[in-house]
Amino acid sequence: MASSPLKKFSGAARPSFKKRHSIQGSKKALYWMSLPALSLYVFLFLMPVLNNLRYALTKWDGIEEPEFVGLDNFKKLATDDDLATKVLGNNIEFMFWVVIFQTGFALLFATYLVKNTRTTLFFRTLFFFPTILSSVSVAMIWLFLYDPNYGAINTTFKKIGLDSFALNWLGSENSALYAIIFVQVWFHTGQMMVIYIAGLQQIPAELYEAANVDGASRWQQFKSVTWPMALPTSAVVVAYTTIQSFRAFDLVYATTQGGPNNETSILTTMIFQTAFNEFRFGYAASQSIIMVIMIFLITGLQKRILRTRY
């Protein structure tokens, strides 16, 4: 009647009543321990989000009692707000060019600077440097550089005889958005480059050795090894850049405040303007919901493209 080792084992695996009780107690304690963080999340995130949804259905000036208007704010946004349509277009254009150039340059720099040498470390630091500046400082620097009459850019163009390139960068409807796109790319490429470098350094060296043995050129190595292996990193970089370009409030606000003629207004500046300048908090809440939906849609689409193609 000696008990089998298996039975013994299973008997040992089942904790005693006292122990079980103690485990359940620990589980309860764990739930209690998560309570402070959960309450913070509920109060600081969930409740404002739910409140935002509620305010989006009201007409509210931030002072008097909100007046329920149903879906009127969304109807107006969709049918009777040329500015919102224009701003949405601006934001999509802004995002499109920023994602393309920022991702492209970040990957290019990362490819060249992936190895750890003194020179690459120097260049990595150089390219990363703008990221550590505050966006308002960056805006101030570029405001001086872009000055149409005395700025360094136009002065240089004029000195080398390229007068036709000396534009009214931030004051002209044709160039203002692109001037800010350039600054945004300059500002954040270094940050994305670092993410790419971390990703590229995970690619096994054997793959490149094999490609070398097969006589693959540098471009072929990039196409067949680097790019496919860097796709997960690219997905992160593209998603992050997209969200960043929807949130580029400070840079736009400090350079042009959305002007001229709202050509550089993006969704965040419009929402800020609607809420804090015009005191139409209900309408601003509905605009913010549209912005969140846009980010979800675009990042979802990007994720899908990156997954299905590779």
Add this chain to the structure above:
Amino acid sequence: MKTKGTNSFSARRIGAVAAIAFALVATLLPSAFAAGEAFGKACTVEGASTGTSNTSLVCKAGSNGKLTWQRVRLASAYGAPAPALRAPKGSIEFHHWRGAEDGATFDKIIALFEARNPGAKIKQVVMPSGDYTNLGYSKIRTNNKAAVFATFRGSQFVQFAKGDMMTDLTAERFTRQNVIANGLIPGQYEGKQLGIPLHYLFNNPVYNTEIFAKEKWELPKNFTGLLNWCKAAKAAGYTPLAWSGGFRPNAGQMLNSMLMNSAPNYATLEKRIEDIDTGKADLQTAWFKDMAGRYKQMADAKCFPDNATGVTDAAAINLFATGKSPVIPTGSFQMGAIKTVNPAMTGKMQLFSLITTDEKPQYVGIQNNTFILSVNKNASTTDQKIARAFISFMLTGEIASIYANGTSQHVNVLDATYTNQDLINTSVWQSKKTLLAPRFLWLNQGVRDLMEDALIAIVGGKPIDATLEDYSKQIKQKLS
């Protein structure tokens, strides 16, 4: 004993009356005659005054309709300016937006206040003006320690008043006896004095007197003269007006002068602006179109900088401070910043009448009463008492003088003495017929921004009709 006492009292009273009478004569006569104006003598500009002291003369029509220099009560009540209130112990915050311009002077004033009110502490909390316009309300609303704060005249003041954020200062002695009554109007809401406007500033262009003297230019007296002067200044290699078309808040300051003589009277102007502000009229209305046309004429006469729509505020200040531009069309409030860039500009600045009519102008300049000081209704009783004491302190002649001279800013306070050369030079404007800045009659900031953007676009070369139509549509959509 009683008789002796009475006699003694009467003698003292007579002595006191004589002393006061002598003091009045001694102070009134020289000040009045020194300026060439005397009590009862004829004057020409109704509303003009010899200054802002308790003894100044004002040009007023008598019962016979003739304009003469008269002694009127400048404050809203009789009596000498009240001394500062005593503050209880405690600490409060003072929120405002003029950190760069006034921060150091306020530090000095606060130190004096704290020295005279032991145990009372005030901490300055400063935000840049743009942020203050947008976020000041929510920050102060959620901070009971912000017991004293400043607001801009117009939409921001109304926002705070609607939000029931300010205590009523109507009955305070400092309100009635220390401040020029006319200057109190922007701090009133629904019959209550909810704030005291500290500043008495001029939203007129500022000009460089040295350049005008060197070039032997005369100040333009009408719109044709202005256009001709712009052409002459441009030909001489200057940027006539250092206008910051790339920075709406200051580009819009010129609107005050553009509106100044655009209506037959102030009531009409007020009505016209209210109609646009509330959507009863749009920007295509004849009077606004006419004003927009004047902007275009000025642009055609090369009054504005090249690439005007891209010129930032800093660039405009630099243009003026470095002598590349003889006029900056913003206001006296920028004199401090100009002198920071170029201290040599001290004493070389004077206010410029930007006249946009060829007929006889009704007004020659713009005056504004802003930086409205209020006590936070949500602060504790003790904190409110400190706040009140601080405001009363600011409104004494002594402290107002320190503030004015330290910040190159005229004040709305009786008996302030100006020693700052630029303030002395421009004090003469307090005796000219000026209009209360009409730009701040737009209470809807969103409408005002779009209206100003339309004018900036027109200066930038956009066609008037299409631009006004486009922006009118945007305003209509915003108001619907």
